[in-house]
Amino acid sequence: MPMVNTAKNMGPVKEHLKSLGLTKYEALVYIALLRVESASATEIHEISGVPRASVYPVLDKLMKKGLVSVSNTTPKRFDAAPPDEGVEHLLRQIELDATAAKEELVAIYRSREDREEKKQEMIWTLSGRENIENRISDMFSNAASSVIIFASRDLITPRILDLIAQIPGTVSIDLATNGIFAPGDLPDHVRVRSIENLIDTGLLQGDQMAGVFIADRERVLLRLNGDETTPSALYSESPAFLQLFLNYWNHIITSFFS
Amino acid sequence: MPMVNTAKNMGPVKEHLKSLGLTKYEALVYIALLRVESASATEIHEISGVPRASVYPVLDKLMKKGLVSVSNTTPKRFDAAPPDEGVEHLLRQIELDATAAKEELVAIYRSREDREEKKQEMIWTLSGRENIENRISDMFSNAASSVIIFASRDLITPRILDLIAQIPGTVSIDLATNGIFAPGDLPDHVRVRSIENLIDTGLLQGDQMAGVFIADRERVLLRLNGDETTPSALYSESPAFLQLFLNYWNHIITSFFS
DNA sequence: TACCTGTCGTCTTTGTTGTGACAACATTTA
DNA sequence: TAAATGTTGTCACAACAAAGACGACAGGTA
Numbered sequence: 001m002p003m004v005n006t007a008k009n010m011g012p013v014k015e016h017l018k019s020l021g022l023t024k025y026e027a028l029v030y031i032a033l034l035r036v037e038s039a040s041a042t043e044i045h046e047i048s049g050v051p052r053a054s055v056y057p058v059l060d061k062l063m064k065k066g067l068v069s070v071s072n073t074t075p076k077r078f079d080a081a082p083p084d085e086g087v088e089h090l091l092r093q094i095e096l097d098a099t100a101a102k103e104e105l106v107a108i109y110r111s112r113e114d115r116e117e118k119k120q121e122m123i124w125t126l127s128g129r130e131n132i133e134n135r136i137s138d139m140f141s142n143a144a145s146s147v148i149i150f151a152s153r154d155l156i157t158p159r160i161l162d163l164i165a166q167i168p169g170t171v172s173i174d175l176a177t178n179g180i181f182a183p184g185d186l187p188d189h190v191r192v193r194s195i196e197n198l199i200d201t202g203l204l205q206g207d208q209m210a211g212v213f214i215a216d217r218e219r220v221l222l223r224l225n226g227d228e229t230t231p232s233a234l235y236s237e238s239p240a241f242l243q244l245f246l247n248y249w250n251h252i253i254t255s256f257f258s
Numbered sequence: 259m260p261m262v263n264t265a266k267n268m269g270p271v272k273e274h275l276k277s278l279g280l281t282k283y284e285a286l287v288y289i290a291l292l293r294v295e296s297a298s299a300t301e302i303h304e305i306s307g308v309p310r311a312s313v314y315p316v317l318d319k320l321m322k323k324g325l326v327s328v329s330n331t332t333p334k335r336f337d338a339a340p341p342d343e344g345v346e347h348l349l350r351q352i353e354l355d356a357t358a359a360k361e362e363l364v365a366i367y368r369s370r371e372d373r374e375e376k377k378q379e380m381i382w383t384l385s386g387r388e389n390i391e392n393r394i395s396d397m398f399s400n401a402a403s404s405v406i407i408f409a410s411r412d413l414i415t416p417r418i419l420d421l422i423a424q425i426p427g428t429v430s431i432d433l434a435t436n437g438i439f440a441p442g443d444l445p446d447h448v449r450v451r452s453i454e455n456l457i458d459t460g461l462l463q464g465d466q467m468a469g470v471f472i473a474d475r476e477r478v479l480l481r482l483n484g485d486e487t488t489p490s491a492l493y494s495e496s497p498a499f500l501q502l503f504l505n506y507w508n509h510i511i512t513s514f515f516s
Numbered sequence: 517t518a519c520c521t522g523t524c525g526t527c528t529t530t531g532t533t534g535t536g537a538c539a540a541c542a543t544t545t546a
Numbered sequence: 547t548a549a550a551t552g553t554t555g556t557c558a559c560a561a562c563a564a565a566g567a568c569g570a571c572a573g574g575t576a
Contacts, residue, residue, distance in 0.1 A: 013366075016359035019279060019352055023565065034367045038380065041521075051567050056522065066389035069382040069493065074574085075521055079382060082396075083363030089392055091356045094277055098349045101274035105341030109292045122296065124327040124337060131324035134347055138340075235327065281532065299554075309534050314555065332541085333554055 020090045022065075025050050025058045030067055033080035040075050065090065123236040132223060132233045133159050139215040140164070146172045148249055150195075151211025153179030155223055161185050176252060193253065212245050220245050278348045280323075283308050283316045288325055291338035298333050323348065381494040390481060390491045391417050397473040398422070404430045406507055408453075409469025411437030413481055419443050434510060451511065470503050478503050 017027040032048035033039060041059070045052040059078055062068040067086045071077040080086070126132050140147060140163045147167060149156070156177060167173060169189050176193040186192065211223040220242050222234040236242065275285040290306035291297060299317070303310040317336055320326040325344045329335040338344070384390050398405060398421045405425060407414070414435060425431060427447050434451040444450065469481040478500050480492040494500065 013359060013362045016355040016362070019355040020359065021277060025566070031363070031366060034363055035370050037370060052521095053523080053569085054565090054567070063385055063389075066384075066386060066392060069384050071380045071382055072492070073380070077380060079380075080367075083367050084360055085392065085396060087356055087360045087363065089388075091353065094352055095349065097274040097277045098345055101271060101278065102342055102345045104271045104274070105289070105292055105345065108289060109338075109341050112293050112295060122329045122331065122335060122337075124329055126324075126327050127321055128324060130347075131321075134324060134343065138343060234330070283533075310554095311536085311556080312532095312534070 020087065020094065022090075023058075025054060026062055026065075029055060029058050030062060030080060030086075033068060033078060034083060038071070038077045038079045040077055044078065121238050121240075123234055123238060123241055126221075126233045126235055127230055129231050132221070132231060133157070133163075135233070135235060136160065136213055136221060137163050139213065139219050139221060140167055143167060143171050143215040145216050146174075146214075148174045148214040148217075149212070150176040150249060150252060151213070151223065152209040153177045154209055155211035164190065174249075174253075195252070212248070214242070214245060214249070217242065217246060278345065278352065280348075281316075283312060284320055284323075287313060287316050288320060288338060288344075291326060291336060292341060296329070296335045296337045298335055302336065379496045379498075381492055381496060381499055384479075384491045384493055385488055387489050390479070390489060391415070391421075393491070393493060394418065394471055394479060395421050397471065397477050397479060398425055401425060401429050401473040403474050404432075404472075406432045406472040406475075407470070408434040408507060408510060409471070409481065410467035411435045412467055413469035422448065432507075432511075453510070470506070472500070472503060472507070475500065475504060 013031065014024060014027045017030070018024070022030070028048040028050050029044055032044050032050075035047060036043070039047065041055045042052060044050070044059070045055050048055075050058065059068055059070075063070065066089050067081050069079050069081065071079070081089075126135055147164075149164075156175075161181075164173065164175075165187055167187075169187075173187075173190040174193070175186070175190055176195055178195050180194070181192070213221045213223070219237050220235070222245070224232055224234070271289065272282060272285045275288070276282070280288070286306040286308050287302055290302050290308075293305060294301070297305065299313045300310060302308070302317070303313050306313075308316065317326055317328075321328065324347050325339050327337050327339065329337070339347075384393055405422075407422075414433075419439075422431065422433075423445055425445075427445070431445075431448040432451070433444070433448055434453055436453050438452070439450070471479040471481070477495050478493070480503070482490055482492070
């Protein structure tokens with residue numbers, strides 16, 4: 001029995017189109033129109049599974065978004081814009097909004113009330129691998145003098161390696177971890193220290209992995225929970241909190257590489 | 259009297275953030291957090307106008323989107339990610355979805371049932387200036403041998419001039435219009451013909467302007483309605499429809515430039 | 517006549533928006 | 547120290563708006 005051509009086999013495509021601002025119906029109709037060369041409203045209804053009466057307003061919206069064109073015949077026939085053009089056009093609109101939003105928000109951000117002192121004593125929690133690595137990216141790209149990393153090898157992801165590679169040569173980079181790197185993974189000016197037994201450092205306990213990322217000896221990020229669940233991290237500019245890890249670092253390099 | 263700092267003065271920022279996938283509350287809370295250095299949930303409620311109880315789930319979602327971080331103090335305090343980072347991150351996610359969607363849709367597009375013959379006889383309607391110029395862009399960038407344009411000068415927008423400039427030199431370009439161009443507006447190999455009295459050509463009637471764009475003598479776009487309302491255009495690959503305008507073109511160049 | 521298209525009004529469903537209540541905890545007051 | 551007061555974080559749920567779904571109908575075509 002051949003696969004039925006209903007709206008049942010909806011892949012992740014619809015989700016992707018939704019984040020571009022399309023509704024479920026709009027996605028279904030557009031996809032239906034891509035399947036065939038051109039179609040009447042009723043044919044679209046049959047292919048997409050969208051109620052016939054709902055097809056018309058949906059086609060209207062798709063036309064306004066430039067994804068669909070109409071014939072002037074009666075009955076009207078509809079045609080989809082090629083997907084690369086169409087998606088590109090949608091994306092361009094969103095990018096416009098993004099840059100506009102960015103400017104407006106930066107204006108607000110600049111005029112905020114400044115109370116850095118209090119903020120510095122705070123310890124912040126980040127959640128989600130993406131967001132954590134974004135923060136690390138921010139730390140590294142703003143680092144002026146030094147970067148210190150000691151972490152379980154598993155936490156030094158390719159993304160992190162890439163971030164390290166982009167740090168200018170004027171910044172000193174210290175890296176202590178277990179495991180090894182492929183040639184070319186790291187720039188030459190990175191001082192790498194290898195720690196065989198990570199448990200002695202406290203970085204590895206059972207399944208728990210940890211990693212410490214320090215920039216300019218002023219900002220520290222502590223990555224926790226290397227396991228399956230959504231990882232979290234602590235970030236701080238608190239001198240007290242920082243001193244803790246700077247001491248930790250001194251302890252490691254003196255006792256393991258005396 | 260100074261401007262009150264309530265949630266009343268909400269500019270277009272919120273709209274822009276919405277098209278990046280944020281809800282109204284998420285936008286309000288994020289903006290509120292940008293105003294101040296860091297805030298408790300109740301402070302956020304006071305600044306943003308979002309109900310206190312609703313602030314918590316909203317903050318959760320913002321954290322997952324990487325726009326907000328939490329302190330580990332009690333009570334918790336919240337902090338906004340800098341807007342350039344934050345917006346950039348949101349946009350990156352959407353761009354990922356866009357490229358994914360594009361690939362998936364192109365796959366569908368390729369495997370569609372082909373009935374080009376019928377489609378060729380069709381005359382399609384496009385609506386919206388953006389969408390029309392996008393189609394023209396598509397026509398021009400795919401043109402292999404020739405491009406013909408005769409249109410009221412007002413319809414040759416800077417965008418169109420830019421599109422013309424990007425056509426390779428191997429493609430012959432003919433342009434007939436009223437009005438003039440600034441030096442450098444057009445590449446050298448464009449054959450420009452100047453028509454003083456556009457009414458005789460039928461391109462201009464009262465307030466109605468029209469323009470014809472032909473690529474490779476195979477595809478024609480007829481732009482109408484130069485006035486205020488959302489403009490529309492006809493597009494066709496029908497040989498009969500095309501012949502109409504090719505004759506038209508011959509008539510113009512012979513009777514005006516004999 | 518019979519059929520199909522395009523449009524309208526309506527109802528349901530879903531997600532966001534908004535309100536009140538409450539236990540846990542901290543702070544102040546007696 | 548104990549009671550009183552206030553604040554935080556969480557929950558349940560009402561109100562609302564947008565999207566989704568269905569049936570009915572006038573007009574046109576065959």
